[in-house]
Amino acid sequence: MVPDEKRVDIALSYIYGIGRKNVIEVLKKAEIAPEKRAKTLDEDDIKRLTKVLEAYKLEGDLKAEIAANIRRLRDIGSYRGKRHAQGLPVRGQRTRSNARTKRGKRMTIGAIKKELAAKIETAAKAKQQSNRSKQTSETAR
Secondary structure (H helix, E strand, O other), rough: OOOOOOOHHHHHHOOOOOOOHHHHHHHHHHHOOOOEEEOOHHHHHHHHHHHHHHHOOOOHHHHHHHHHHHHHHHOOHHHHHHHHHHOOOOOOOEEEEOOHHHHHHHHHHHOOHHHHHHHHHHHHHHHHHHHHHHHHHHHHO
């Protein structure tokens, strides 16, 4: 999970919930030099590091807490909860332009290509003809 070749301060940031800011605190508490490589840590260093990291919510616990917070917002019907449910930006960003990450690939609504319009038109005509033939067969009975 943590890359061996990287410096300890960079390698720890690969853990979900530990960022570059937290790494400095963690290494100071564990009394480990940040320039050390992850592969050069001995067992004593690793024990001190794991003891310090136990105080933080990491990986699965943190993801579960975030999911629970979002679920709570949806359940109470808040604006933020509704935006999460709709898959739109939550923090007031504009959506007329941009917001592509949340909204997905662009879909043109007004203008359709000629081939697509022709396909839709022929499908509609075929449906109308089948409906007419059904009506005439029912009235003949």
